[in-house]
Amino acid sequence: MxxxxxxxxxxxxxFLCRELIPGFLNGITGEYVTPKGYxxxxxxxxxxxxxxxxxxxxxxxxxIF
Numbered sequence: 001m002x003x004x005x006x007x008x009x010x011x012x013x014x015f016l017c018r019e020l021i022p023g024f025l026n027g028i029t030g031e032y033v034t035p036k037g038y039x040x041x042x043x044x045x046x047x048x049x050x051x052x053x054x055x056x057x058x059x060x061x062x063x064i065f
Contacts, residue, residue, distance in 0.1 A: 019025050 017025070
C-alpha cells in the first residue's frame with residue numbers, strides 16, 4: 001500500500017501509510033481527523049502551569065515550537 005493516498009481530514013492526498021502485514025488494510029477506508037487533544041488553548045495552558053513552581057521558559061536549539 002506504499003504510496004496509495006488516504007485522505008487527511010478534508011482533501012490532502014499527502015497522507016500515506018504502509019502495511020506492516022500484507023493485506024491487513026484490505027477493505028479499510030476512512031478519513032484521518034486530528035484528535036482534539038492535539039490543539040492547545042494557550043490561555044488554558046498558562047492557567048494550568050500556574051499550579052506548579054515557577055520555571056524559566058527556554059527555547060533550545062532544535063526545538064520545533
